[in-house]
Amino acid sequence: MQSLDxxxxxxxxxxxxxxxxxxxxxxGQDFTIDLRLRLSLAKAADSDDVTDTVHYGELAEKVAxxxxxxxxxxxxxxxxxxxAVGLEDRRVQEVVVTVHKPHAPIPLNFADVAVTIIRRRTPDAMEETSA
Incomplete structure (x- = not known):
């Protein structure tokens, strides 16, 4: 079984x-994003080549x-x-996204409002990836 890093x-x-x-x-207002990609990083660790991983700088620009x-x-x-942006790279098996809206229009004192979603690559999409 492939590791998920x-x-x-x-x-x-x-x-x-x-x-x-x-x-x-x-x-408008500022939104803060937290993103967690789950995938195997073994090949990138072995090759020491950025093309064998998700380039997080490019990912940040796409999300922005x-x-x-x-x-x-x-x-x-x-x-x-x-x-959906996180799953564009077929090596990514799961993505966890949190969107923070700290300036939401709530007439009370609060620190943050956030939504977190988890999306996984479907088994069909995983088969297409390995084919």
Whole structure:
């Protein structure tokens, strides 16, 4: 069985215009993203070659483009779009995405609001990868 290692990117903060209220889309706010990719890193560790792993700098840029891009109502939807970016690389078997919205329009004192989703590559997609 193939090992599942992790690449973790935390605290990626990007300005976006997501939310259900008009003022959220007009004024925008910072969103913070935590991303955990699960995949085997054995080949990369052995070869010492960046092409044998997920390039986390490029990944961060793709995720930032999603957050800064087309507005959505819900951070659940934003998390789903980010998860799709993480799964673009067929070596990734699972992605865990947390979207933090620390400036959510809640009229109470709070530190953060976040949504975390976990998405796994389907067995069919895994078979296509190994073929």
């Amino acid at each position: 992790e690449i973790v990117l935390t605290g990626l903060t990007v300005f976006g215009r997501h939310g259900v209220f008009e003022h959220e889309r007009r004024d 483009a999603v957050v800064a891009g087309e507005p959505v109502n819900l951070i659940e939807t934003l998390a789903e779009r980010i998860a």
